[in-house]
């Protein structure tokens with residue numbers, strides 16, 4: 426028998442707000458609801474910080490309760506998180522580290538403070554329970570398929586563990602953990618995010634084979650040997666070429682992994698997730714210059730390497746942006762004069778009126794942008 430449809434609390438609230446929107450014009454009821462409880466808004470998705478937990482000295486897990494319009498993630502996906510700092514609004518993308526099977530309608534992100542990372546430092550040091558953060562919906566195609574892979578290989582380094590952790594937790598929650606080989610790199614034993622949980626998982630489930638490799642621990646092996654290389658891969662996972670593989674970590678690791686899979690003709694079995702845009706090696710001579718942000722009347726000196734978004738923010742500007750890695754086009758701005766360089770390809774752009782993704786472009790000499 427088909428269940429009869431019933432108007433749940435959310436449906437009733439939606440009907441009510443549809444009615445009251447007419448009286449709230451030019452705002453919407455959602456704007457007033459935000460004053461009562463930011464999680465009730467519909468015009469912008471927000472999440473409340475429920476708890477924080479320090480995983481390592483510089484990595485913190487933040488548990489978030491999302492508001493209305495949230496939809497759960499697939500294990501491995503990421504989302505955008507906004508944070509106001511000093512009157513400016515910054516956005517970054519973080520992988521979700523919890524499994525979607527959570528029963529309390531919360532999810533977690535795990536943030537590692539990176540050198541020069543304004544927002545990651547703020548999230549790791551200053552965010553506290555009770556704070557509200559604007560968030561986006563889960564995105565990305567780095568996730569487990571509905572049918573679990575038979576024998577996946579996971580390769581991760583540093584905070585690249587976060588989407589992999591979501592996958593592992595989800596497979597455990599579903600009691601469908603297959604034979605997994607997991608190679609994880611960290612500088613030292615004390616730097617391993619989720620270290621205890623991973624080791625406990627390996628101890629409890631013989632099907633989960635964990636190989637922790639410390640790249641900066643003193644030992645017999647030369648430091649160079651401890652980074653990813655084909656010999657280590659062959660010895661830890663001889664059948665890697667037949668496995669579905671997920672890799673997440675810094676650019677150096679992913680570049681090497683991708684090249685190796687490509688060379689072996691099995692690139693289709695590899696999925697990678699990057700936290701930053703894949704930038705090309707800078708040309709031997711980069712051209713410094715002066716950048717004029719015409720809409721705000723601000724001028725800044727550029728070394729020809731710093732991306733234009735960061736350059737603008739360092740001047741106290743707050744250009745709209747999203748992913749900061751050349752994907753979403755949330756930072757598009759018009760080039761009105763001069764020349765910029767795409768940091769991913771080193772291609773030069775000097776056509777007035779051209780649209781520039783300022784998060785992945787730097788000035789190449791003098792430039793003017795409508796920012």
Ligand code: FES
Nearest residue numbers: 747748749754784
């Ligand atoms: S912020 Fe997403 S493309 Fe620049």
